[in-house]
Amino acid sequence: MGLLSKGSPLNWEETKKYADHVRKHGIVQFLNIYNKVKERQKDVLLWGDEVEYMLIEMDEKNGKVRLVLNGGEVLETLQDKGEKTNPNHPTLWRPEYGSYMIEGTPGQPYGGTMSEFNTVEDNMGKRRREASSVLNKNETLATITSFPRLGCPGFTQPEYKPTPVEKGVSKSLFFPDEAINQHPRFSTLTRNIRHRRGEKVVINVPIFKDKCTPSPFVEKFPEDDGEAARAALPDHIYMDAMGFGMGNCCLQVTFQACSIEEARYLYDQLATFCPIMMALSAASPFYRGYVSDIDCRWGVISASVDDRTGEERGLEPLKTNKFRILKSRYDSIDSYLSSCGDRYNDIDLTIDEEINKQLLDAGIDKLLAQHIAHLFIRDPLSLFEEKIYLDDENESDHFENLQSTNWQTMRFKPPPPNSDIGWRVEFRPMEVQLTDFENSAFVVFIVLLTRVILSYKLDFLIPLSKVDENMKAAQKRNAVQEGMFYFRKDIYKGCNPALDSSSSAAQNGLDSEGDIEYTLMSIDTIINGKEGIFQGLIPILNCYLENMEVDVDTRCTILNYLKLIKRRASGELMTMAKWMREFVDKHPQYKQDSVITDRINYDLLRKCDSITKGEERCPELIGDPVNRGK
Template sequence: MGLLTQGSPMSWDKTQQHAEHVHKHGILQFLHIYRAVGERRKDLLQWGDEVEYMVVAFDHENKRARLSLTGEEIAHTLQDEVERVDSNHPTLWKPEYGRYMVEGIPGQPYGETMSEFNTVQENMRKRRQEAASVLKQNEALCTITSFPRLGCPGFTVPECVPTPVETGASKSLFFPDEAISKHPRFGTLTRNIRHRRGEKVVINIPIFKDRNTPSPFIETFPNDDGEAAKAALPDHVYMDAMGFGMGNCCLQVTFQACSISEARYLYDQLATMCPILMALSAAAPFYRGYVTDVDCRWGVISASVDDRTREEKGLEPLKNNRYRINKSRYDSIDAYLSESGEKYNDIDLAVDKEIYEQLVKEGIDHLLAQHIAHLFIRDPLVLFEEKIHLDDANESDHFENIQSTNWQSMRFKPPPPNSDIGWRVEFRPMDVQLTDFENSAYVVFVVLLTRAILSYKLDFLIPLSKVDENIKVAQKRDAVRQGMFYFRKDIYKCGNVTVGGCGPAKNVPETDAEEYILMSIDTIINGKKGTFPGLLPILNSYLESMEVDVDTRCSILKFLKLIKKRASGELMTAARWMREFVTNHPAYKNDSVITEEVNYSLIWKCNQIAEEQAECPELLGACFNKVNCNETKTDAF
């Protein structure tokens, strides 16, 4: 979630008064970091994952599943135990936006050796077991992306009633402030985003039209002061609070590169993969008690923190604001960072010109200066009275204030001051999966992909406008089977790798052939003869070139087989499986409504699958925990 500073948070009006100070000193802090470690080389290739969980309370007698507002307490209990027992403990814990949420990460980063891949699932199991040990009776730790009845009456334990009044944080008709973490950052973010934009956030997600769904689908809101009626669109599910986005769960992976140039290269290459993994990991088809026509959380979370004013969105002439801003603070990236990516930067980019010129004058190259100056068109949203005047040479809170509230699909992360941490990139688009096995599979796939990118100097770059189009496609219902995505045809910069009989195009001038074409997820991941080699065959080629022990090879194989079969459609995404579960439930009325009973059945089934107490071959395959390591390469990929 970002910087969890403690202190006395300021109102939006007071925060705004210090915005120039934060911008000025945030840039000075970045420059101190850059001067200190910009030329550093040979940092270790390390990486780690972040898994977010929801604490669910089951009422089996009344067939209800609700969110337990104990997540923050659980996170503190677990982390206190970690710090008391062992500084090298295998897990670490943090609170998250929702009081029903917990974030777990490995206690130590994973390293360069291939054997590390054999420990990922076990570490995730360890996290789930540790958290389960402090749960109350009939509570469960669930890795579900979106709770289907989030925002419905009585969705929390204890039950809380929304108070849509100005003195609260969200002013929501549906999401009670009591469901927001007590850490001052979260409530302040919620309030200040609303105050900055001058109205509540507006989230409209198209409803899935089943045979008994009203058409047009139009909601009424009894406690509305008129704002909701104005904002809600016909045939859409309307939501009005940050909690509907930041109250979802995700799966993220962070990589430490060997140098800043390598980090920038990875940032660019992985940015093109964000829509592909978004569609592959789709796990969020339900919102505010309705079946919707999207499969991912991305659009919801993007709208939930959109603090742009009407002027910044281009709806009114610029008067009180400086920039037209095309996207929310939570969205896809707007510029590549490497030299090879510069020619594909075809999106209009708003930058703070004074900051850009300052950075260039201080020796920062054009692309990096442009990136930082673009981040700094945003205002600070949370500022603590105790954290205004800082030592710019040894602290980075003002830089992180802006950096950590630009929630983009990729994040480029400079090292903290005076640390041995290197330049990092964070891969952010994935929905969290139901099981530790699935989450491990997606993490291992992305990490292996970075290894192949660096080893083979792969080039996935396409115009960023096409990446944005892919992001839109990725969120659509069943995009993994139905969507077509722009992807680069020739991904070998050096032209010296051939995989599966489909290497780089030969003797074809770049001007005579499109660099990218529309492909299916199946083609991108598994390959298609004569069209594209496929990422999994490339990863298999990479693995064949490495020394990998049998156990690790077996673990990797089972993970990649899941990715293969999800991409081909042989196995369902979580979103598709959830849809089919709901639509086939005997209590479902084909009206797009998820009742308490349907919600209970779905979440209980999800919990049983996660706890390995129920099989789900259509989601996981017949034997997801064991793979015959004598399978041939052809069988596997």
């Protein structure tokens, strides 16, 4: 979840006074880090994953499942038993936004050898067993992206009512403040986003129109003071709090590159895969007790932290704000970082010109300068009284304050001050899966892809505007089978940074011969290949594996993971989102009205829990467990 400072949080009015101070010192801190480590080479190719979990209680007697709000105690117990006892403990535990959430990572990063791939699922299993062992009876650990009845009456244990008209941080009609992690960072972010925006956040998700869904679908909100009535759209599921987005779970992977140049190259290349991997991992079709018409959480989480004012969103002329800002601070990236990517930077990039000039004058190149100057158009959202005046030579909290609250599809991460950590990139779009097997498959697939990109010097770049179009397509219902995505045709040509980045040919994705470099492809074509169009990522990965020395066990594990990805892409196996939809559709209590009752939710999550624990097979989602090589 980013920077977790301790201390006395400032309210929005106080934070706002220090916004320029934070930006000014944040840039100084970045420059100090950059100048110390810009020449650093030969860092080891390390990587690691982050899995987010929900704590849920199964109430069999009443046929209800609730989110358990004791993540803080669970986290403390896990840390006491783990890293605080043994610094080399194989797992690490961290807080997440919801007080019903925790995040687990490997205790140490994985290295560059192929055999590491054989340990990923084992470590995820350790995490799951460790956390499960400290839960109470009837509680379980769930890796689901969105809790289907999040925000419905009585969805928490213990039960709390929302407080829309009283003093509180979210003032939500649906989401009680007690469901927010008790660390002051999280409540401060929630309150300050609302105060900065000047109103509650607005999330509208299209409802899935089933046979008996009211048309138009319009809700009435008894506790509303008028804000919801103005914000809620017909035929949409309305939500009004940061928790509806940040209270979802995801799967992320961070890579350490050998140098800053390699990190920038990887950042750009992986950016083109964000929509593809998001669609493949789609796992969140339900919101606030309704069936939606989307399969991924991205737009929901983007809207849930959108702190832009009306002026910044273009609804009013600019008077008190400096910039018209085109996206939420949680969204897809806005510029490539490598020289290869420059010619494909074809979307409007709002930057702070003064900061950009300061960076250029300090010797930062154009692409990196504009990236940082773009991140720094934002205000700090959370500031602690004790962390205002810092040692810019040895601390980076002001830089991280803005860096870690620009939640984009990819994150470019400079090393912390005075550490042996190298330049890193974080891959952020994937939804979390039910089982450790599936999560491992997605992690290993994307890590293998980075190895192939670096080894073969592949180039997947397309105009960034097309990546943005892909992001929209990826969230749609059943995008894996029905969506078409812009993708590069020839990935072996390599980039030519010498090409004029301002030429219309470059901006339109034309190569030096004037041929269009990309075309619309299905995910099946991208992953598995189609003759005459694209050779497919799985065949490329298989070719790479054949040329590597890999022990039999590891090869078997990798091939099983690739098989899952291959079959998901072809439609032979369902995405989690599609599987959940079919479960609800066939449930005897479902009235084809887009409503997920407590009973439906209980039966769905009971089934999910059985599959997660290996008590029940689910060949339509995972394939045949006999062939899993485990």
